[in-house]
Amino acid sequence: MTPELEDLFAFLRFPSISTDSRNAGDVRACAEWLVAKLTGMGLKTSLHPTEGHPIVVAQNEHKPGRKTVLIYGHYDVQPVDPLNLWSNPPFEPVIRDGKIWARGSTDNKGQMLAHILGVEKTLKEKGDLPVNLTFLFEGEEEVGSGNLAPFLRANAELLKCDIIAISDTGMVAPGQPTLSYGLRGIAACEVILRGPARDLHSGIYGGAIRNPATEIARLVATFHDAEGRVQVEGFYEHVKPLEEWEREMWSTLPGTSDDDFLRYSGSSKTHGEAGYTSAERTWARPTAEINGIGGGYQGEGSKTVLPAEAFAKFTFRLVPNQDPADIMEKVKAHLDKHCPPGVSLLYVGGHDGKPFYTDPHSTFGQAAQRALRNAFGKEPVLIREGGSIPIVQAFRDILGTDTLLLGLALADSQIHSPDENFPVENFEAGIRLNQALLEELAK
Ligand code: BES
Ligand code: MN
Numbered sequence: 001m002t003p004e005l006e007d008l009f010a011f012l013r014f015p016s017i018s019t020d021s022r023n024a025g026d027v028r029a030c031a032e033w034l035v036a037k038l039t040g041m042g043l044k045t046s047l048h049p050t051e052g053h054p055i056v057v058a059q060n061e062h063k064p065g066r067k068t069v070l071i072y073g074h075y076d077v078q079p080v081d082p083l084n085l086w087s088n089p090p091f092e093p094v095i096r097d098g099k100i101w102a103r104g105s106t107d108n109k110g111q112m113l114a115h116i117l118g119v120e121k122t123l124k125e126k127g128d129l130p131v132n133l134t135f136l137f138e139g140e141e142e143v144g145s146g147n148l149a150p151f152l153r154a155n156a157e158l159l160k161c162d163i164i165a166i167s168d169t170g171m172v173a174p175g176q177p178t179l180s181y182g183l184r185g186i187a188a189c190e191v192i193l194r195g196p197a198r199d200l201h202s203g204i205y206g207g208a209i210r211n212p213a214t215e216i217a218r219l220v221a222t223f224h225d226a227e228g229r230v231q232v233e234g235f236y237e238h239v240k241p242l243e244e245w246e247r248e249m250w251s252t253l254p255g256t257s258d259d260d261f262l263r264y265s266g267s268s269k270t271h272g273e274a275g276y277t278s279a280e281r282t283w284a285r286p287t288a289e290i291n292g293i294g295g296g297y298q299g300e301g302s303k304t305v306l307p308a309e310a311f312a313k314f315t316f317r318l319v320p321n322q323d324p325a326d327i328m329e330k331v332k333a334h335l336d337k338h339c340p341p342g343v344s345l346l347y348v349g350g351h352d353g354k355p356f357y358t359d360p361h362s363t364f365g366q367a368a369q370r371a372l373r374n375a376f377g378k379e380p381v382l383i384r385e386g387g388s389i390p391i392v393q394a395f396r397d398i399l400g401t402d403t404l405l406l407g408l409a410l411a412d413s414q415i416h417s418p419d420e421n422f423p424v425e426n427f428e429a430g431i432r433l434n435q436a437l438l439e440e441l442a443k
Contacts, residue, residue, distance in 0.1 A: 050140075
């Protein structure tokens, strides 16, 4: 195995699941591994504790007259359940069929480490980088980056830069370099419906007392009409309409047909807002998703009970120019309007992040396109993304800096799912991409 893959395997072995407090020690150990790696490369590296998981910053010597580039990534990962659907244990990486299989292989450790190793290679080959570099790595992206914005505010001088680059988005097809110029924002919340004082006998009380499980089902069903339009009043008020040039450009892209969506999702039929393609629905239209719903008896067999409470977890994916706080107000009003008497509604707020949209043809955007062309030997395509990286718009709001999204994830990388994987080829391309990128951004 190459030393680069050995590094990646070591990085992947940390179960750095940010949402689970039982893994807090693993997340910290992973950050410490990064500090050792970056220090070993001769970078000035520091570990910054937060109220959550630590932030790692590493810099070369910043010299006057050079561009300053900040590369951001996240070393935390999503949970691994359902564990029984993994072909290999998620934190024991293996290579099979030319791919690295492990949680975090694509999202985001593989992509992030490719940048580190690109820098290491350039330093070995040339003794110096063509730019002033700042690495900024956090352990809370998968839980909404709540401690990073305050860190940006407190360390704006240290993190000052001309441009930011991130590899944490996708490629439309294998070998097809892809520059993303948009991300959806996100707003998360949870709703708990409480009914009777305790779980009741469903024979004695059923029919006379409102059932919270029935009511949560009714409530979540009010969020869409049959055509997939979100029914929250004012939801679409600030939505930036798709541009004709985008629709035209996207209509010719590989990897984005309905057949592709069906193949990679393992579903039997696409469904969404009428009048839009699947790519348009996911990249440029806002949505409401139920991420979890529950209440009542979940064990084996049956239990005749009328549950005392039921819950649903929601996220709303937002597009320019929707604002997460404004959307949450509208959602609350919708929930209150549809909550029937006999149950009470407890609203629990969650993380949020603004949508992002930039110009892929800016000077730095053009440099990114040249770097992608050099690294892949092919003309890059321009897309938006359906996923969210909550800190990206905050980079602009707090540091005043734009971000380039040069992603290496594939449609079948299965990020957030069992059997997450990353092609060795993409890992190697990521190392080349970092070298080409710093060279092009320096110009
Ligand atoms: N890398 C993803 C975001 C992504 C995935 C962008 C695919 C474009 C294409 C990132 O790590 C992620 O999963 N973010 C979360 C953020 C949330 C938990 C606040 C997301 O989008 O669900
Ligand atoms: Mn992710």
